[in-house]
Amino acid sequence: MGKIAQLPEDVAIKIAAGEVVERPASVVKELVENALDAAASQIDVTIKDGGKTLIEIKDNGSGMDRDDAVKAFLRHGTSKIHSVEDLAHVISLGFRGEALAAIGASADVELVTTETTAQEGTKVRVLFGRVEPAKPHAPLPGTTIKVQNLFEALPVRQKFLKSDATEWKATLDILIKQMLAHPEVGFTIHHNTRQVYTFSPNQDFADRVAALWQVDPKKLIPVQSEVPHLAIAGVVVKPEMAHEGKGRQFLAVNGHPVTDKMVQRSARDAYGTLLPPALLPSYALNLTIHPGMVDVNIHPRKDEVRFVNPQEIYRFVFQSVSQALSSVDLAFQEVPVALTSSPFVTQSPETRDTQPLNRPAPFRSPTVISPQRHATFDYAPSQTLAVSPLAEDTPVAPILTLDCCYLVTTHDNNLVIIDQHAAHERILYHQLWQIHEGKNRLTQPLLVPIAVTLSEPERALLEAHGDHFQALGFGITLSEDTIQLTEVPQVLHLKDPETFLTQVLSTLKDDQVMPSTQEWHHKIFATMACKAAIKAGDEVSEAEKQRLVRELLALPDRFTCPHGRPSHIVLGPNQMEKLFKRTGF
Numbered sequence: 166m167g168k169i170a171q172l173p174e175d176v177a178i179k180i181a182a183g184e185v186v187e188r189p190a191s192v193v194k195e196l197v198e199n200a201l202d203a204a205a206s207q208i209d210v211t212i213k214d215g216g217k218t219l220i221e222i223k224d225n226g227s228g229m230d231r232d233d234a235v236k237a238f239l240r241h242g243t244s245k246i247h248s249v250e251d252l253a254h255v256i257s258l259g260f261r262g263e264a265l266a267a268i269g270a271s272a273d274v275e276l277v278t279t280e281t282t283a284q285e286g287t288k289v290r291v292l293f294g295r296v297e298p299a300k301p302h303a304p305l306p307g308t309t310i311k312v313q314n315l316f317e318a319l320p321v322r323q324k325f326l327k328s329d330a331t332e333w334k335a336t337l338d339i340l341i342k343q344m345l346a347h348p349e350v351g352f353t354i355h356h357n358t359r360q361v362y363t364f365s366p367n368q369d370f371a372d373r374v375a376a377l378w379q380v381d382p383k384k385l386i387p388v389q390s391e392v393p394h395l396a397i398a399g400v401v402v403k404p405e406m407a408h409e410g411k412g413r414q415f416l417a418v419n420g421h422p423v424t425d426k427m428v429q430r431s432a433r434d435a436y437g438t439l440l441p442p443a444l445l446p447s448y449a450l451n452l453t454i455h456p457g458m459v460d461v462n463i464h465p466r467k468d469e470v471r472f473v474n475p476q477e478i479y480r481f482v483f484q485s486v487s488q489a490l491s492s493v494d495l496a497f498q499e500v501p502v503a504l505t506s507s508p509f510v511t512q513s514p515e516t517r518d519t520q521p522l523n524r525p526a527p528f529r530s531p532t533v534i535s536p537q538r539h540a541t542f543d544y545a546p547s548q549t550l551a552v553s554p555l556a557e558d559t560p561v562a563p564i565l566t567l568d569c570c571y572l573v574t575t576h577d578n579n580l581v582i583i584d585q586h587a588a589h590e591r592i593l594y595h596q597l598w599q600i601h602e603g604k605n606r607l608t609q610p611l612l613v614p615i616a617v618t619l620s621e622p623e624r625a626l627l628e629a630h631g632d633h634f635q636a637l638g639f640g641i642t643l644s645e646d647t648i649q650l651t652e653v654p655q656v657l658h659l660k661d662p663e664t665f666l667t668q669v670l671s672t673l674k675d676d677q678v679m680p681s682t683q684e685w686h687h688k689i690f691a692t693m694a695c696k697a698a699i700k701a702g703d704e705v706s707e708a709e710k711q712r713l714v715r716e717l718l719a720l721p722d723r724f725t726c727p728h729g730r731p732s733h734i735v736l737g738p739n740q741m742e743k744l745f746k747r748t749g750f
């Protein structure tokens with residue numbers, strides 16, 4: 166006799182339930198997805214004891230009639246697909262018709278639902294897989310589903326649940342993703358007696374993100390753009406916030422929270438030198454794409470997608486984020502943390518008196534930042550400046566030097582603190598790009614050619630890529646046993662060209678970057694800028710200081726050095742008021 170028997174449905178459903186419903190977080194995920202699929206604009210979530218005793222999800226979506234309310238609990242009961250062909254274009258979040266059956270098999274479930282125009286509602290109760298007859302109920306908008314005592318009748322599964330706090334944390338992670346992926350939906354979240362979040366539909370997305378990430382909304386930059394078949398909306402962070410190491414990368418594609426390395430790369434690339442190479446910017450982005458151009462079902466948990474045309478997505482995200490970054494002032498304004506977090510939270514009458522001093526205008530540099538950053542370049546600086554903030558004949562305010570490293574001055578009613586090395590690096594880096602683009606190639610011939618001694622790898626590098634050096638204004642003669650330097654680029658003001666050249670070559674020689682790419686140019690220019698720039702500790706003449714400040718503040722990409730460190734910090738009257746405890750309480 167054969168050994169194979171088909172499992173009875175009630176056994177099969179329990180096994181399937183284990184796959185769909187692992188823990189409270191997975192129940193919450195399925196139920197919120199159902200509410201979203203039912204086009205709810207408001208979802209209220211109540212969780213007790215990490216979801217172990219109660220998960221209640223109330224929505225104002227389409228609801229169900231009595232017949233459907235019962236069928237919803239059948240395995241493979243779904244209104245979302247009817248045939249295999251439908252699979253190709255499902256855009257709803259769930260469609261296997263497993264979730265409610267699985268949840269019904271695992272808990273004490275009560276569903277109250279009213280179809281939009283119906284006079285009467287329905288109540289269905291399912292007790293650990295046993296569906297009780299549906300009953301009439303007073304009509305309430307949408308659907309409310311209560312899941313109590315999850316796994317109570319399934320001790321084996323219950324044993325796998327972690328502490329209430331851990332289950333709550335996992336649930337919260339799911340909810341946060343859903344709240345970010347659906348800015349158009351209002352949410353309230355309660356845990357035990359605590360009201361955790363309240364978000365209204367269509368509130369400012371930056372405010373929602375700021376509340377979820379616990380950051381200042383002013384540090385978030387809105388991203389919004391649209392082309393045929395493709396739209397993006399969300400926020401990215403100011404570079405100064407990325408330095409706090411709060412790496413949060415959120416992406417949703419057509420309402421599905423997903424992770425995507427390419428989008429991550431694209432958003433990172435848009436920052437170019439605004440960030441140190443290893444840092445990822447935080448972002449919360451919602452991408453809407455024609456369903457035919459993406460496959461959301463490649464991953465069983467649906468947390469990865471496959472784009473039909475990844476290049477196009479890369480470019481679109483890159484351009485959208487670049488545009489967002491160039492539309493705002495990115496000057497670092499961080500007030501030292503030790504000074505802002507004060508124990509003096511009460512307001513003295515004196516500070517209250519000075520309230521009228523409240524100045525509305527935060528720092529805005531008069532520089533008009535070119536709205537078009539290079540679309541396909543990762544590192545090239547923007548070039549055109551419509552208005553120079555410091556006209557040639559405008560005197561720069563007096564400049565003080567602190568610790569042989571920081572230049573302190575005022576500009577535009579702001580205190581500006583400049584790191585002389587980082588600033589000079591940024592200026593030189595910019596000038597090298599300019600030469601690369603065919604502008605201002607001025608060379609300085611050396612009175613006597615300098616013989617340069619190089620190691621073999623350095624010499625090999627110079628032989629292979631001497632044209633890059635020559636293009637910048639280096640005159641180099643290579644012969645069998647000597648290397649002679651005959652001229653150098655004027656912008657670099659080199660005092661010791663030999664040391665400079667060896668330092669640059671020795672830094673570059675270990676690089677794995679593909680020659681002649683943008684990244685390669687970035688490396689060369691950043692390395693040269695670093696080696697040629699004034700160092701911390703160097704004496705800087707009055708005239709040089711003036712030029713440094715003037716040139717830096719005129720650059721579109723002035724905010725950081727080419728390695729992503731801040732080049733200057735701006736403290737406006739608003740920050741001053743905070744520092745001196747005049748406002749901000």
Ligand code: ADP
Pocket residue numbers: 195199200203224226227228229237238242243244245259260261262263264265266308
């Ligand atoms: P799926 O979502 O994969 O279709 P579920 O088991 O999650 O399967 O739900 C079964 C069906 O019940 C859905 O297809 C939908 O028609 C209905 N349904 C579930 N939840 C809701 C809800 N909150 N509002 C309206 N209809 C719902």
Ligand code: MG
Pocket residue numbers: 195198199259260262264265
């Ligand atoms: Mg579902």
